[in-house]
Amino acid sequence: METIDLTALRNFSRRTGQPTHPELLDARPLTHVNKIEIDEEHITLEFDEKTTRFYNLNEITKREWIYKYNDDPEFVKAIGHVIELARKHLKELPENVACPPGCAECCSGYEPFVSREDVTRIAKHLGMSYAEVMREYIVERPSADGYHVGWVRKVTDDVADKCVFLMGPRSGRYYCGIYEARPHDCGEFTPIGCDDVDESLPRKASWKIGAPFRPNRRRASKRR
Ligand code: SF4
Ligand code: SF4
DSSP, rough: OOEEEEEHHHHHHHHHOSSTTTTTTTOOOGTEEEEEEEEOOOEEEEEEEEEEEEEEEEEESOOOOOOEHHHEEEHHHHHHHHHHHHHHHHHOOSSSOOTTTTTTTTGTTTOOOEEHHHHHHHHHTTTTOOOHHHHHHHEOOOTTSSSSSEEEOBSSSSSTTTBEEEOTTTTTTEEEEGGGGHHHHHHHHEEEEEEETSSSSOOOOOOOOOOOOOOOHHHHHHOO
């Protein structure tokens, strides 16, 4: 039996500052997975999420559900392969990965999801109400589990267009106009795998940026 302890990975990440957190490796389905156990026949995933299910008249609340995929050897093999690749990837990660200042290429095309918490934080940051931020800057599309309420708008309806909060088109040195309050999705975004990253830039360097994003009150009132 082989066990991958994701908590240890997270601790490693915290200690070294290397983006080894499973979520940062774009392994989104691993959110809330505490442990994965693999043997020749089973893959057992342990979730740490509190869930409630209704089975007929019973209400079953558990913090941990264990799923076993023990009747599909192909699936077990495939997952084993993915984990092997992830481990290899982890070892091969460059020690230092930084985005060139002013790049922000990924703020076009990428649509960060937002939760209620994100919208509340952005509203406070911009001095607006929750409803105003939703109306002005969010494409409302609640996720099935109700966690996300939508995603950040683009400047136009073109999905490849720039994020409404992206600043710096004149200078060509782009930056996030709501950096301190940016969505969790943006903060967690990893540049791993992006061809534009620079491995020689100093870690934790700070770069000069322009003015922060300010809501366009006139446009906002016109929309009402
Ligand atoms: S992840 Fe890539 S595209 Fe995005 S800012 Fe970094 S280098 Fe640029
Ligand atoms: S909110 Fe900021 S970091 Fe996120 S996509 Fe928009 S400009 Fe980029």
